[in-house]
Amino acid sequence: MDLSVNFIGLSLKNPILISAGPLTGSGEMMRKAVEAGAGAVVTKTIANEIRSNVRPRLVKGEGGLHxxxxxxxxxxxxxxxxxxxxxxxxxxxxxxxxGHTPSEIAYIAQKVERYGADAIELGVSCPHGEGLEGVASEPSALYEFTKAVVKRVKIPVMVKLSSNVANVVKLAKAAEKAGAAAISGIDTVRSIAGVDIETGQALLPTFGGYSGDAIRPIGLAAIASISEATSIPACGIGGITKHEHILEYMMLGASTVQVCTSIILNGHEHIGLLLDGLRGWMTQNGYESFDEIKGKALTSLKSFEEIKEEPYVSQVNEGCSISLCEKCKKACIYEAIEWTDGQVTVNPQRCTGCGLCVSICPQGIFELNWKD
Ligand SMILES: Cc1cc2nc3c(=O)[nH]c(=O)nc-3n(C[C@H](O)[C@H](O)[C@H](O)COP(=O)(O)O)c2cc1C
Structure with missing residues (x-):
């Protein structure tokens, strides 16, 4: 199965890019990523001013990485x-x-074009370092930055967006209007790693960014919004750990994806696993190209006004075999789930069809069905 894609005029052997971060911090690191199978690499953010990295700077959280x-x-x-x-x-x-001004970023863009970069990504979304002021959140400013770069280089320009903004759609439209070839997103989500409550000290000495599994729903929402609002390609980033996540991003409109945290945590061989998974799924499901699945899930997204109120209730479709689990009962805020002699039942008069038991049950014994 051929996984190749054409993205912003670049012929990529597959749609998995390694995103800006420690895995792309040098030529040698980029070589390793490509040898492990990556379709392309996005360099660590290149700036005019170097700031050496503080130590320590990484903390593994429950659902991701700070x-x-x-x-x-x-x-x-x-x-x-x-x-x-x-x-x-x-x-x-x-x-x-x-860059901190349109002319500074355009200057750096020209330099990296001369150095042989195949494309540019504007890294104007980092939620730490310069604080939220450093995040491109004003559509008019993003337009000026993007326009300045697009005017000065011939290679394609992608704009990386953050979820730490009021309206990602306005920003995506501003970047498209300024001539961006694609939008990528999301960057990390502004975070604090935690507090050591014995010492009263924050675990890391400043605000940071959160990445990995926990941010995937935020990334998916951003890509769906961007895909609906613009007609340039989107590159999905955030929490990709399994090949299914890549397919989710694509079904919400992404043409390619970028991965960082899951490769940091699982090693370069993880790129091969993602590729094998993608290849296997596409073959098994009879697809020959990613174009066939791109945006497939967008039509299932409706406005609240369009959602029909279906009278669903939860039903138990098989016996529970985990004694003393009772996760469903504890989480049922409507007190609709009863346990008698190890058997689970749902009271249809109390059940409001919220769906929580379906997703919380480790055995998958619940199903939402039509009330009658
Ligand atoms: C340690 C670390 C360093 C990062 N450095 C950069 C960076 O220099 N520039 C940038 O645009 N994004 C940077 N990112 C953000 C990633 O490129 C990516 O947008 C984010 O981590 C979400 O993807 P993930 O969940 O696959 O990690 C960094 C992320 C991590 C974890």
Missing amino acids: NIELYSDFTLEEWEGEIAYAKKHGAIVIANIL
Whole structure:
């Protein structure tokens, strides 16, 4: 099964890009990612000013990873060699760049184009470092930044968006209007890793960004909104851990995806597992190209006004074999679930069809059915 895609004019052997972060911090790291199977790499954010990384800067949370990592600690000029090295080893390189004014970011864009980058990603969404002021949240400002870059380079420009904004749709439209070739999203979600309650100290000494499984629903929502609102390609990022997650992003409109945390946590061989999973699923389901599934789930998203009120209630479709679990009973705020002699029953008069028991049951014994 051929997984190749054409994305913003780039011929990629597959739709999995390694996103800006520690896995793409040097030419050697990018080479490793490509050898492990990545379709392309997005460099660690390249800025004019280097800020060396603080120690420690990573904390594993329950559903993901907190980081307070900043930009690349290579200078802009040093990136010439890093990009050349990665390209010499077959990488398609998208340079993620940051600037504080339209003219600064356009200057860096021209430099990385000259260094051989195949495309640019505007990294204007990091929710830490410069605080929320550093997040592109004003459509008019994002338009100016994007326009300045698009005007000065010939390679395609993708704009990376954050979910730490009031209206991601307005930003995506501004980037499209300014000539962006694609929108990617999301960057990490602004976070605090936690507090050591014995010492009263925050676990990391500043605000950071959260990534991994926990942010996937936020990323999916952003990509669905962006896909509905624009006609340029979208690149889905956030919490991709299994091949099914890639398919979810695609069914909500993404043409490609980027992955970071699950590769950090599981090693480069995880890229191969994602690719095998994708290939297997596409073959088993009789699809020949990702175009056949792209956006498939968007039509199932309705406005609240369009949702018909279906009189569903929960029903038990098989006996429960986990004694003393009672997760369903504890979580049923309507007190509709009863346990008698190890048997579970649902009281249809009390059940409001909320659906929580269906998703909470480890055995999958519940099903929502038509009331009558
Ligand atoms: C340790 C770390 C460093 C990161 N550095 C950057 C960066 O330099 N530039 C950037 O645009 N995004 C950066 N990101 C964000 C990722 O590119 C990605 O948008 C985010 O982690 C969500 O994807 P994931 O859930 O697959 O990790 C970083 C993420 C992590 C975990």
